[in-house]
Amino acid sequence: MMVFLGLSWSVFSQQDPVLMRIGGKDVLRSEFEYNYNRDKASLAPKDAAPEKYAERFVNFKLKVAAAEAAGLDTALAFRERVEGYRSRLIKSYLTDTVVTEKAARRLYDKMKSGHRAGQVRVSHIFKYLPQNVSGAALRDAVARMDSIYEYLQRNPDSEAFDSCVERFSDEKQAFRVSWLQMPVEFEDVVFGLSAGEMSQPFFTPQGIHIVKVLERLEMPSFESVKEELMARRAHRHGVDSGAEAQVEKLKKEYRYTPDKTGVDELINTGRTNRTLFTLAGKNYTGHDFARFAAAYPAGVHRQLDAFIMKTVLDYENTRLEQKHPDLRCLVRDYGNRLLADKITEQEIRKRAATDEAGLQAYFEKHRSDYQWKEPRYKGIVLHGVSKRIAKQARKFLKSLPEAEWKDAIRLTFNAGAQPQIFAEQGLFAPGDNAYVDDLVFKGKDAASMVSFPFTAVLGEKVKGPDDYREVRDRLVADYQNYLDNQWTARLRASAKVEINQEVLKTVNNH
Template sequence: MIRSGLTIILLCIGWAVSAQQDPVLMRINGKDVLRSEFEYIYNKNNALAGVEQKTLKEYVDLFVNFKLKVAAAEAAGMDTTRAFREELEGYRRQLAKSYLTDGAVSEFAARQVYDKMKANNRAGQVRVSHIFKYLPQTTTSGALRAVEARMDSIYTALQKGQADFDTCVRSFSDEKKSFWISWLQMPTEFEDVVFELQPGEVSCPFFTPQGAHIVKVLERKEILPFDEVKSEIVRRQTRRHGMDKGTEALVEKLKKEYKYTIDKVGMDELLSKDSTDKKLFVLDGKEYTGKMFAPFAAAHPWGVQRQLDGFVMKTVLDYEYSRLEQKYPEFCMLMQEYRDGMLLFEISNREIWERVPSDEAGLAAYFAEHRSDYHWKKPRYKGIVLHTTTKRIGKQVRKFLKSLPEEEWMNAIRLTFNAKTLQVQAEQGLFAFGDNAYVDKEIFKKGETEPMPSFPFTTLLGEKVKGPQSYKEVRGLLVGDYQNYLEERWIAQLRAAAKVEINQEVLKTVNNH
């Protein structure tokens, strides 16, 4: 009882210390927000280039609005959809990569490979063409000897000048196109030959696990700087060896951290009999058995020792992957930020962005109520500018258009006056001073113009207006204003239904503790 009581006291002390280190800053609808989360978002957004910095008070309001929108998305079940969960998990896997390797070791190993490439004449890239015959793993010895004899015959003909290399590629090769290679990209047997050749040189026949080859080097490129090829070297090492050095080093560290211990009896039985039901090892107090190993082995048809090594590595990395949020606060913050950002986008899209463009009635009503906000400082000309081949055509077009709605003018000109021959060039719209020289001269009485070639007669139809007569004339500006209006109304609704509590004393300690 004394021990149990002491444990409870220690736990309470730990919780109190933790709360002091990262206290609750606010509570939104009963959900706590710690100071660290607010600080992370506040500092990150205020550090963004080109973004207006906000005071602490201003940002508190923005943060609460943000959290209320996220809560609305959660209430709508947007965080439970399959698409959402898959995208979030995909981001987590990508983010986790840098946490599941020892970056220093990985870079050191990549640097060693890079230096070795340069020292061994394997730097850069080589473009090759080859006479290639594919050989499956089940090839008989007789078929192998036949291919070998054929390749020797071709090579002899090439050496004596009795055959052209390109012609042999087209006639005999299973691979017709040339291609670029760099180190760690092709089988070692292939690279050993190719990187020793200079442009124009042809190799002797040789074999790789893929088949038989005669290779000609066409050209070479120098290696790029290390920083530009480091990631690719690591990727190719991983593909060739199953694990990069940085990951191997991390696994060894994690084994010590999680007190990895093997069970020799189970391990020995597995290695001798290829299977066991016994315990193989313990990781952070959890036992892993031969039954748990079996599905991994079935999916990886390697030798038993390699299967066992792979299973151990995967187990260690999977366990570490499951604990990233607990071990690394910055990882947890990034995941929370991405998750909330996805939800914010989805709920905003549904409530505002998708709705506005098709809400013609709403746009019209908003415009009618705020028409004076869209008046211009100077009048504009609303109408059409007509350039015609003759003066008579100009009069006819003008008279004809007066009987039609404005939205039909351009189509009427196309069908009535330009159906057979082009007699009219027209430009319809809303013109401010400086938009059209002919409008400037005739309507605003400023500037000079020259007649248009082939359409020397110009006439106008329209009127001066002080402001837009329809919301469609200012749609681009109106859509943004209407979105802001809807968002403000939406936030007011969320605020009215929410319970928001802010600890002002903790707020004073933001970035000051």
């Protein structure tokens, strides 16, 4: 039931007033405005006014409420998807993107000006060496690689290198390398080689290599690699400079105050029970640090820096929705859309796709909607090796049901080593089949098939489908709309909907 209220609610005086109540739940003007402004560009002019959009929005919220009533919002998969979406969004709020982008730009310029520009495609002869490799095994690996290298120097052709990769390498696929993607030891070698050049044997933390550069690729634009460079830089150096810059700003905002006594005791002894620092009025102690340090193996200085950084960012994370309404809207809307889509899948789409009786009944009731603008030909096109065979096939099929035509052709005329008939059966609109156009719709003459030069047709012109399955795709879509309208009507009838018209007038105008 929809109730349009002209009176002012008490909350109208608030900065973000209640615009409507749906089933007893308040909807603030900000939520409605977010959805309206997002969808407005795609609305038809007649539906673009807030008053018109309100109907559509109410239907959406009723479906979300139905999903919540069904417990879909408590499902683990749903919660994980929403949290994953939020995690991707908050990265931009927890880092100083200007600082991060400047660092990426410096890195890009350094790559472009040096020999590490672009990418290299390489193939290598690689032997994995574990960290605890024995001296004897290491000497054997070095001797083997030296022997391979000497052989390749005497046989510098590509076939010899490829053969050694196939026979001796633990990694047999060629691959591309960009800066900050592989260990420094590997990059130092491969970026120093020209296309076609081979390295001497060298070590990386993974093992021992002989590399050949197959191709050098040009440097892509900064915009196309900016995000990747920022991620690689953070991975290589263990921290994002943009995040560091953001933490310094947040420290001032939340009144970060280190406790020198506690910090000195931790640095000198490796442990303390004292307060290490205060953030937003809360003390963080050596006990808090110890729990973090147990999962972060490093020196005490690095552990403390990382603990402070994580504490500041974690606190900011709890306040993001309060500080940034746009984030709150994005996450809420993402979850609502997931819920509405899931409940619609259960209530409408699955049923429409499998309810054969319902589809047939809907088709019979709305048969006139599926009449074609111009007749179509329902039948079979028979291409025979001779005129006599084509005529025989046509006469033979006349006595059989349409559903048996193709099997009859296969068993009667095409059972031997040499097929006698090539058949095309179906529903043909003008333009679908040249032979139907020629013989049925009296269009342009069709050229005969080389192997089956004699053509006959059997069937009839029809104005509309005889069976709902002939228009199934369109019918399923129409049936979905029909079921959705029925379902929405039931939801509207079971929930009280109130809209404050005075607040509605202020949408995008306050």
